[in-house]
Amino acid sequence: MSISRQNVETARKTGQEFRSGAVPISxxxxxTISGIQKEEPRNHCFVTLFEEQAHKAAIRVAQKLRSKEDCSLLAGVPVGVDDTMMTRGRRTTCGSGTLEHFIPTFSATAVQKLEDAGMIIVGKLNTDEFSMGSLTQTSFFGPTSHPADETRVAGAAAAAVASGVISCALASDTGGALRQASAGCGVCGIRPTYGAVSRLGLAAFASSMDQIGPIASDIRDCAEILNIISGKDPCxxxxxxxxxxxxxxxxxxxxxxxxxxxxxxxxxSDTDPFVKASFHEALDALRSEGAVTETFSLKGLDQAVAAYAVISCAEASANLSRIDGIKYGFRAPEAKTLSEVYERTRSVGFGSDAQKRIMLGNYFLSAERYEEYYLRALRVKALIAKGFASAFRRYDVILSPVSPSLAPKKEPYDTLSMFEEDFFTVPASLAGLPAASVPCGKNPDGLSVGLQMIGPHFSEAKIVGAADAFLRIGGGQKTQGGQK
Amino acid sequence: MIRMTDIHEAPPEPASIGAEQIEYLEQLARIRLSGEEKERTARDLSKILDYIEMLGELDTEGVDPLSHPVTTEPVFREDKAVNDDRRDAMLRNAPEHKDGCFKVPKTVE
Structure with a gap:
């Protein structure tokens, strides 16, 4: 157990201390870096540390602050970035053996915006191979340990924030990774509306659902970061x-x-009893503050995971065709002909989960199956999107648990069960809706439960408001005994 | 619950992946699996396809497929390069390069 959250300051407070001169950025x-290095052997949150670059950036930002240049409230604050986002001149692996030594020639727009705002990227966070998963089980570099239990897995961005080595991070969310990670470690995370944050420089997994968002222990820090990274990008x-x-x-x-x-x-749904109890307690707490809850039926939710599986695999198979051993990354050394280069590179380079998803995607998009799987999945997606749109005429937010279970053990995983874990999170992904994960319970072993708050398109401010109000009434702070 | 067979279109063939199909998918995906991997993959893919059958339980007759959930206007820009020249940096990521180009094995016999 290495959670020492009480010493963690919010990113906004740290930024304030830099501006006032109370604490030197360097x-x-x-x-921060020595803190990360100390925890790394146990936590395994980072794939690459940018020690030298971070020190240089610290000097640069401190200079900017001294000369009163226009800086954001978070200038100088250290931040971790999920390794699926390009960092110019600094290694970016996407959690894949195919890109173990890849050095991007440009930065993701979201990353660039953080750096323009004076935030300091201290390193790249472990990720599932090309984001295919939620809790780093498919990473080429091995899984990240859960902060409360070394035998369990965790999303690296959330684990790093929960263990207190950094106060905030950027993560990516396709079917729910950002939310799952946040929920599992008891921190806050926001998946923004599709399009709210540029995807340029985020390695494409399923382009119609991929989004970048913030993770922090404080929901207002999430909002502050979202304000920095959001907006139209011509690219x-x-x-x-x-x-x-x-x-x-x-x-x-x-x-x-x-x-x-x-x-x-x-x-x-088949949900862990502790998750269920925490969710019900969260609803009770909200009702006691005057919120009105109501259940409703939304057509297609039962089929959401199936639709997600089809669409995400189909898109992944197209997106990952670029990994061919020609322009960048790994090339199988023994390949003699061009087609051997493709085949051997992809056979040796990709992990088995990525291979399965690519093969499935090809199956769904093949001429004889396209109608039956891909188009049908897009129709289910249409029904779900329509269902949400009509529900939001009656409700401000839609709530659910984030994950049906507590953080899983480090055990061999199964692609289908990974899909099923996303039961609560894929509907918002399919409909392009913003959704936050806020902590709503922790069991005696320190395993956390997240409450998901989904809002209409571009309702991030309302979601943050509701999440913050929920946390203010203590919704996420209590440790439950496991009864109820 | 509506089963696949209740739907008035022809019921699709059972969604299980056999040895022949795995080879076809390997070809499409440009991935070669070992004998043992083939079996495991066929088993896993069949399991996932079984699960996905539930898409057929929902009546989607007359529903238009939706590809992007947030509609945006078509975006135009000048057809003008804005990138700076990063050829050397890009080539440094290439497994092999020669004279400023990516190098590949002989493609034509």
Missing amino acids: EHIEK DSTSVEIDKIDLSRIDSFSLSGLRIGIPSVFFE
Whole structure:
């Protein structure tokens, strides 16, 4: 057990200390990096540390602050970045053996925006191979350990934040990885509306659902980071301009009268009893503050995971065709002909889960199966999106647990059960909706449960308001005894 | 619960992946599996396909497929390069390169 959260300051407070001159940035960065190095052998959160670059950046940002240059509130704050996002001149592996030594020639827009805002990237966080998974089980570099139990897995961005070595991170979310990671480690995370954050420089897994978002122990830090990274990017034609979240208005957000919808299948699902109890307690807490809860039925939710599996594999098979051993990354050394280069590189380079998903994707997109699987999945997706749209005429937010189970053990995984773990998270991904994960319970062993708050497109401010109000009433702070 | 067979279109063949199909998929995916991997993959893929059969339980007649959930306007830009020249940096990532080009084995006999 190595959680020492009480010493962790919010990113905003750290930024304030830099601006006031109370703490020198270089010193803080040095402390952060040695803290990471100390915890790494146990936690295995980072794939690469940018020690030298971070020190240089610290000096640069400190200079900017001294000369009163325009800097964000988070200037100088150390941040970790999921290794599926490109960092110019600094190794980016995507958790894959195919890119073990890859050095990007540009930075992801979200990464660039963090650095423009003066945030300091201290390293790259472990990730499932090309994001295919949630809790680093498929990473080429091995899984990240859960902060509370070394025998269990965790999403690296959330584990690093939960263990206190960094206060915030950028993660990616396709079917729910960012939310799953946050829930499992008892921290906050927001998957923004599709298009709210540019995907340029995020290694494409399933392009119609991939999104970048923040993870932090504090929901307001998440909002602050989202404000930095969001917005239209000319290099991602699906990105859009969104209103920044006004943090000064969060205090006045009231839960009284908040209309909460809960899809009825979410109550019927096969969910861990502790997760269920925590979810019900969260609903009780919200109701006691005057929120109104109601169950409703949303057509297609039962089939959401199946639709997600089809669509994500189909898109992954197309996106990962670029891994061919020609332009970058690993090439199988023994290949003699061009087609051997392709085949051997992909056979040796990809992990078995990635291979299965690519093969499935090819199957779904093959001429004889396209209609039966791919188009049908897109129709289910349409029904789900429509269902949400009509539900949001009646509800402000839709709630569910984030994961049906507690953090899994480090054991051989199974692709189908990984899909099933995303039962609560894929609907928002399919519909492109923003969704936050906020802590709503912790069992006696320190394993956390997350509450998912889904809102209409571009309702990030409302979700943050509701999440913050929920946390203010202590929704996420209590440790439950496991009864109820 | 509606089963696949209740739907008025022709019921699809049982979704299980055999040895022949695995080879076809290996070809499509440009991935070669060893004998043991082939068996395990066939088993795993069949399990996933079994699960996915539930897509047929939902009546989607007349529903238009949705590819992108958030509609945006078509985006246009000038057809003008804005990148700086990063050829050397890019080539450094290539497994093999020669004279400023990616090098590949002989492609034509």
